[in-house]
Amino acid sequence: MTAPNSQDTASAIATRWVRVGRSAATDAAEAAREVTDQAGAAGAGTKLLVVFADHRYDMRLLLAQIIERSATDELIGCSTAGEISPDGAGDGGVVLIAFGGDGFQVATHSAEFIAENMRDAGRAAATAVAGLPEQYEHTILMMLTDTFAGDQQEVLRGVYHTLGAEIPVVGGCAGDNLQMVRTYQFHKGRVLTNAVVSAAISSTAPFGIGAKHGWQPVGEPMTVTSSAGTIIHELDSRPALDVYLEQFNLPHSITDDSVAFRRFAMRHPLALARRSGDPLVRFLRGACPTTGGLQALAAVPEGANVWLMHGNEDSVLAATHAACDEAFAPITDPPLAVMVFDCVTRRDMLGDVGIQRELDVINQRSAGAPVAGLFTYGEIARIRGINGFHHETLVVLTVG
Amino acid sequence: MGSNPSNVWSAHQLAEFVAGMSDHRDLTRAVDSAIDQLCETFDAEFAAIVEGTRVLGSTGFGAHEVAVPDLMPDILAGATTTVDVPGAGTCTALVRSHLADGIHCHLVIARTSPNRFNAEEQSLLRNMSRVFGLSLQTFRLLSSLRERQHLLERLSVIQRSISRRAGLDNVLSSVITGVVELLEADAALIRLVAKEHPDDHVLVASHGVPENVVRRIQRIPVGSGITGRALREGTLVLGSDPIQDVNERGYFSEIGALSMAAPIHDAGNNVGAIAVAFHGSSRREFTEGEQEALSLFAEHASIALTDARTVEAMEMAMYDPLTHLPNRVLFHDRLAQARSEHDEKRHSAVLFLDLDGFKRVNDTMGHGAGDELLGDLALRLSWLVRPGDLVGRHGGDEFTVLLHGLEQSAEAEAIAQRILDGLREPFMVGGHAVQIGASIGIAFDDGDQLSDLVARADLAMYAAKQHGRGRFEVYSDQTALRNRQSWTPTL
Numbered sequence: 001m002t003a004p005n006s007q008d009t010a011s012a013i014a015t016r017w018v019r020v021g022r023s024a025a026t027d028a029a030e031a032a033r034e035v036t037d038q039a040g041a042a043g044a045g046t047k048l049l050v051v052f053a054d055h056r057y058d059m060r061l062l063l064a065q066i067i068e069r070s071a072t073d074e075l076i077g078c079s080t081a082g083e084i085s086p087d088g089a090g091d092g093g094v095v096l097i098a099f100g101g102d103g104f105q106v107a108t109h110s111a112e113f114i115a116e117n118m119r120d121a122g123r124a125a126a127t128a129v130a131g132l133p134e135q136y137e138h139t140i141l142m143m144l145t146d147t148f149a150g151d152q153q154e155v156l157r158g159v160y161h162t163l164g165a166e167i168p169v170v171g172g173c174a175g176d177n178l179q180m181v182r183t184y185q186f187h188k189g190r191v192l193t194n195a196v197v198s199a200a201i202s203s204t205a206p207f208g209i210g211a212k213h214g215w216q217p218v219g220e221p222m223t224v225t226s227s228a229g230t231i232i233h234e235l236d237s238r239p240a241l242d243v244y245l246e247q248f249n250l251p252h253s254i255t256d257d258s259v260a261f262r263r264f265a266m267r268h269p270l271a272l273a274r275r276s277g278d279p280l281v282r283f284l285r286g287a288c289p290t291t292g293g294l295q296a297l298a299a300v301p302e303g304a305n306v307w308l309m310h311g312n313e314d315s316v317l318a319a320t321h322a323a324c325d326e327a328f329a330p331i332t333d334p335p336l337a338v339m340v341f342d343c344v345t346r347r348d349m350l351g352d353v354g355i356q357r358e359l360d361v362i363n364q365r366s367a368g369a370p371v372a373g374l375f376t377y378g379e380i381a382r383i384r385g386i387n388g389f390h391h392e393t394l395v396v397l398t399v400g
Numbered sequence: 401m402g403s404n405p406s407n408v409w410s411a412h413q414l415a416e417f418v419a420g421m422s423d424h425r426d427l428t429r430a431v432d433s434a435i436d437q438l439c440e441t442f443d444a445e446f447a448a449i450v451e452g453t454r455v456l457g458s459t460g461f462g463a464h465e466v467a468v469p470d471l472m473p474d475i476l477a478g479a480t481t482t483v484d485v486p487g488a489g490t491c492t493a494l495v496r497s498h499l500a501d502g503i504h505c506h507l508v509i510a511r512t513s514p515n516r517f518n519a520e521e522q523s524l525l526r527n528m529s530r531v532f533g534l535s536l537q538t539f540r541l542l543s544s545l546r547e548r549q550h551l552l553e554r555l556s557v558i559q560r561s562i563s564r565r566a567g568l569d570n571v572l573s574s575v576i577t578g579v580v581e582l583l584e585a586d587a588a589l590i591r592l593v594a595k596e597h598p599d600d601h602v603l604v605a606s607h608g609v610p611e612n613v614v615r616r617i618q619r620i621p622v623g624s625g626i627t628g629r630a631l632r633e634g635t636l637v638l639g640s641d642p643i644q645d646v647n648e649r650g651y652f653s654e655i656g657a658l659s660m661a662a663p664i665h666d667a668g669n670n671v672g673a674i675a676v677a678f679h680g681s682s683r684r685e686f687t688e689g690e691q692e693a694l695s696l697f698a699e700h701a702s703i704a705l706t707d708a709r710t711v712e713a714m715e716m717a718m719y720d721p722l723t724h725l726p727n728r729v730l731f732h733d734r735l736a737q738a739r740s741e742h743d744e745k746r747h748s749a750v751l752f753l754d755l756d757g758f759k760r761v762n763d764t765m766g767h768g769a770g771d772e773l774l775g776d777l778a779l780r781l782s783w784l785v786r787p788g789d790l791v792g793r794h795g796g797d798e799f800t801v802l803l804h805g806l807e808q809s810a811e812a813e814a815i816a817q818r819i820l821d822g823l824r825e826p827f828m829v830g831g832h833a834v835q836i837g838a839s840i841g842i843a844f845d846d847g848d849q850l851s852d853l854v855a856r857a858d859l860a861m862y863a864a865k866q867h868g869r870g871r872f873e874v875y876s877d878q879t880a881l882r883n884r885q886s887w888t889p890t891l
Contacts, residue, residue: 157436164462166487221598386439
């Protein structure tokens, strides 16, 4: 699966490379050997390793072996709800994306126990940029975080306070194959949870970021009349769960089966109104029949104006095109690689065939450059302004 | 999103802003939250909150944040309507201010969007500035209440140490510590008029003043320095006026200090002052609250001083001024106290001691020599008894000793003998060696009246004198009988 860039020649830009390795081996050592070999991670000039792995691996062994077999220990990564590689979408495997060459500068950072103060965690993650040995013309912050720690937009606020408008931010929330129990973040050889890991990547060539969701509003806008953090108690002064079930003609009994409810809720998220008119999608994680509340994966403030949303394959795939348009706009030449942070709910809605169609769209645009990434529990793309945390969204990063 | 009437949008955004502000208990977090919400609500690249001319917080400039304060004056004055946000380019700025209730705050936002801020957005920002202004007022009120609470806590520590009679030095130290911590002062000191030299003003407590400076400014003439001014004027003074004393001024100007001082008084007279100093030039003035706090600390130092001097006066009344030993009244009190702590397995005894040959010293060498001898003798007596035993002056050349915790009567006799032996050593009075002796009576406490105990020791002492002086006698009923039969004055 080694994909050495064909432009490995003289100019500064051409001395940069991104190579991808993928393994389905369940043995951590074997998987590490396969991905490092394929990505050529042992080669001189390797600057950064980005690892996306199924949550069932012996993570410490996996990371130790990858680092052992690579020319650098600068590594970030996370567990997934499925991996994306040039082979397509898969589960139970490992993807390694190696960045190398003189045209890249890299620094990594991690912050733990982020649930205690998400904003400070964001500020800590942003310090990776200050750690860059040298800053080239184009710099981004890649960030992987734990969705269960709390309101991820708080992390983005902290990042924005530290980095300002100058540095775009991209990444996503780790997954655990929809077990919804625990996710892991990786930094160097360490396996963390309740953490955010970040890599500042500076390059002599531009990056492009696109983020789109493709969901459509249904029904009338409503006001969140009572909420606390991620729990929505009331919509328009009525129990939020009642409003939700009525909107979609669902029986109350659906809440008895939390898996069935979550599966439905994935396809029918909530959206928060924004000035730009482009709403922020919020995934609903569960319902509480006794209190009549709904639980979102990020905070929904009291007083907010919200809609319920639904989607279909066409609208979701239209968003794939739009996200690619946005991500490819800043780069003139074909990219070195394309990274994808794709919400697990889109995978669920599109199914295996639909997801392959989505990846075909991206592969077509990437013109032979490797496409790799993961299915996430929340996506990060701060392109302009402070808002950067998304749900049920496809984020595409082009490495120009 | 066609069903998003704009006035509904702004009402909801304002509601979110109000909810966001009420979530926070400290100002820093509230400012952070407000600037984040401004950016999110208006899709802005930059947001700042300014109070007066001070930037309380901003976001969007990242590593270039230090440049923000310099940009604000032109934006607030309306001289410019754009901000160049690093990484985002030229952004259109909008400012709305809340200028009421003593709060002058400005909310500033800027965004790249080419669209001008519409009327609804301008109105929303104005309303948000009002909400923020009111929140700021609430925070200021809360913080002033917290400061007041803090002051009360400090003062109660001092009050407790006064009521516990912790000693004047300790109380003044806790005043100094309290004032330094509450006002976050760099240095503080207390001066009092020297008792023995009323023209001098002595440093009695200090904090943050280097050791070498303490030595230099230990004693200054009354009326000099900022403490001297407070003492002279009897009111709180600020150090912006010239400071007379070269040493104190020298020190305070060394640390670039701004200072203030408040007088300390005792029984209606100004007898000292407490001063605080702040390094550098960051402070321009003292708030009324700070001045009030210093006056309160000075008042507490005054109470401590008055209390200490009252205690001193009380003690003067209880102690013999010549020998500094407890007088008859205090000795009786202590005797009563000892009996209340009585341990059944142990005994107490009183020694009654009368000097032999003292009248001769007084007659031949004068009363001055007699006083000198009594002073020296009191000191020697204190060395001859055990630690914890109490020596008192009964009157004239008579002394009493209370012995506690005796396991057997022989212990009292041994102590009496040690006293007799010790007093046989000559005293140096007026350059001459003087030899005197003593007779001692011992009475053991058998639970009778306390006054009887001393009286019985007195009877035993007379018996000792009768039996040849320079010796001790233990009281017994026989002693009483003998004395009744043959009592004659011996001196």
